[in-house]
Amino acid sequence: MGYVDDLFSVKGKVALVTGAATGIGRMAATGLVQGGARVLIASRKGDACEAVAAELNALGAAGSAEGFAADVSTEEGIAALVEEVKSRTDTLHILVNNAGVSWGAKLEEFPYAAWAKVLNVNVTGLFHLTRELLPMLEKDASIDDPARIVNLGSVMGTQPMADGAYSYTASKAAVHHLTRTLASEFGERRITVNAFAPGPFQSRMTAFATATDEQAADVASRNPSGRIGRVDDIAGSTLYLCSRAGSYVTGAILPIDGGESVHHGLRLFKE
Numbered sequence: 001m002g003y004v005d006d007l008f009s010v011k012g013k014v015a016l017v018t019g020a021a022t023g024i025g026r027m028a029a030t031g032l033v034q035g036g037a038r039v040l041i042a043s044r045k046g047d048a049c050e051a052v053a054a055e056l057n058a059l060g061a062a063g064s065a066e067g068f069a070a071d072v073s074t075e076e077g078i079a080a081l082v083e084e085v086k087s088r089t090d091t092l093h094i095l096v097n098n099a100g101v102s103w104g105a106k107l108e109e110f111p112y113a114a115w116a117k118v119l120n121v122n123v124t125g126l127f128h129l130t131r132e133l134l135p136m137l138e139k140d141a142s143i144d145d146p147a148r149i150v151n152l153g154s155v156m157g158t159q160p161m162a163d164g165a166y167s168y169t170a171s172k173a174a175v176h177h178l179t180r181t182l183a184s185e186f187g188e189r190r191i192t193v194n195a196f197a198p199g200p201f202q203s204r205m206t207a208f209a210t211a212t213d214e215q216a217a218d219v220a221s222r223n224p225s226g227r228i229g230r231v232d233d234i235a236g237s238t239l240y241l242c243s244r245a246g247s248y249v250t251g252a253i254l255p256i257d258g259g260e261s262v263h264h265g266l267r268l269f270k271e
């Protein structure tokens with residue numbers, strides 16, 4: 001294996017990616033399978049996870065995938081997911097906390113239940129799944145090759161823009177802060193903790209605004225880089241953080257947003 005291939009390889013590692021039958025989770029899982037990892041894909045729709053795993057296995061890549069049902073919105077669901085992971089592997093090198101939900105409504109009409117629903121999956125589920133999986137993550141973690149946790153934040157957790165998704169933006173800001181908090185504690189456990197803060201990518205969650213080519217082009221036209229995100233953007237960042245290349249990186253909130261997080265309309269001296 002050449003130097004670069006080896007540096008970014010995740011060969012032989014076992015990963016769990018929640019919510020990976022669709023969207024950004026699937027992009028992360030694709031990168032990991034291409035990089036040589038064995039990837040467990042879990043979300044509520046077990047059939048969809050199995051189908052995507054079969055598609056990833058058909059890529060002829062160095063790694064493999066397996067899919068099954070799991071629900072991170074309840075304590076029981078998290079416990080069942082942990083048991084399922086334990087039944088398949090005794091060690092876990094990579095955890096991608098990707099499962100997430102959103103809700104958009106006018107401020108005056110924002111439903112009480114929608115606040116709890118979003119925080120429950122995006123923050124509570126992420127925290128408790130991570131906590132429950134710590135022994136498996138620590139098992140083979142070392143100074144030279146720490147275990148990796150990648151949480152899904154968002155540019156909406158960095159920039160004050162809600163677009164009606166009030167609980168979502170609050171949840172993603174919480175994910176960013178929790179990422180830094182856990183990173184500060186997990187160094188001595190030999191686990192890195194980082195977050196992605198993506199801008200717009202096509203997915204089920206963003207289908208209301210990106211499903212058609214016309215909609216996607218409209219969103220792209222407002223991005224400083226002139227496009228929306230692609231599979232390679234997530235796959236590349238995932239491989240970086242989860243391979244030897246990223247083993248000294250922890251506590252980072254990585255913008256994968258074409259510049260949205262540093263873009264503002266302010267001008268001090270020029271029109």
Ligand SMILES: NC(=O)c1ccc[n+]([C@@H]2O[C@H](COP(=O)([O-])OP(=O)(O)OC[C@H]3O[C@@H](n4cnc5c(N)ncnc54)[C@H](OP(=O)(O)O)[C@@H]3O)[C@@H](O)[C@H]2O)c1
Nearest residue numbers: 019022023024043044045071072099100200201203204205
């Ligand atoms: N797309 C974007 O532009 C964007 C930007 C920034 C951040 N993000 C973040 O990226 C992550 C993935 O979102 P996405 O955009 O790819 O949307 P998506 O296609 O809707 O993916 C979300 C995934 O989460 C799973 N999920 C939802 N509730 C779950 C639960 N209770 N238990 C287990 N799995 C659950 C869903 O699968 P099931 O329905 O089968 O459970 C689905 O596969 C989210 O955390 C999102 O906030 C997305």
